Amino acid sequence: MTALSARGLIKEFRGFRATNQVDLDVQEGEIHAIIGPNGAGKTTLFNLLSGHLHPNAGEVQLYGERISQLPPEAIVRKGLSRSFQISSVFGSLSVLDNLLVALQSRSNLPGQFWRSDEALRQYEGRARELIDLVDLTPLTDRPAADLSHGEKRHLEIALTLTQDPRVLLLDEPTSGMGSEGVARVIRLVRQVAQGRTVVLVEHNMSVVAELAHRITVLQYGSVLASGSYDEVRRNPKVIEAYLGEEVA
Incomplete structure (x- = not known):
């Protein structure tokens, strides 16, 4: 096909x-x-x-x-x-938070500004799966701006x-x-x-x-x-x- x-x-x-x-x-x-x-x-x-x-x-x-x-x-x-x-990650956000933001983009959460940050946590399991897939688990909580060039490329693939x-x-x-x-x-x-x-x-x-x-x-x-x-x-x-x- x-x-x-x-x-x-x-x-x-x-x-x-x-x-x-x-x-x-x-x-x-x-x-x-x-x-x-x-x-x-x-x-x-x-x-x-x-x-x-x-x-x-x-x-x-x-x-x-x-x-x-x-x-x-x-x-x-x-x-x-x-x-x-060109790198397109959010440098001020952690590796995990970059993925949480991307995962919730498919839902109606972006328009629900009154919801707390806890609403994102429903996606945390999938985010951690992707982090593990691209070998960034030790860097889960590190700001994306602190990643090496290669690590950012891995994060972009995860995104x-x-x-x-x-x-x-x-x-x-x-x-x-x-x-x-x-x-x-x-x-x-x-x-x-x-x-x-x-x-x-x-x-x-x-x-x-x-x-x-x-x-x-x-x-x-x-x-x-x-x-x-x-x-x-x-x-x-x-x-x-x-x-x-x-x-x-």
Whole structure:
């Protein structure tokens, strides 16, 4: 079954075409990587898939339902969540409280300003499960601002999981990490991919090789190639445009 698909996606900014007739098919249960040089259109494509941008032409479908013109919050409710390149945690809140705030967002609590903080505690069990899942249990009560870069990335993944997504988009989850942090993220992505579909933008080709079932390569806003890691790494156009000796 196709979980997420795009057909003919075009997005222009003042005459500049950031994505040009992009087609994408992500099958249910797979880890699908989107790669390409800087400026290839990867982030624009992610923004189109998640509703943070609307296309000038083309459409996006989630499990066969058109979502191209929906706002991001409606797309989240339909089962697609995403992380961002830039940290988006609440620095003044603890790891636990970050997750409590995210979990209650699906309820009517945000509009009930007269309720005490104790109303959030109904979500504490699930919050602690997610903290354990992303290996942050010793940091449960620590302010998010005090976390390392890698720890914040783990918290961000936990935040996306509060919405119980069927499809999870991860934007450069290993960016800025050393080898140890990268290895932890690889293990985490494998774990959170169990029972859901994952699409990731990633520059680290060793991460792509470890995780991706299929890869889509972008160049100048267009799809240059698509296939398995082995198929893509042997594609002469891809080697010339982006990969070179890195995956030889």
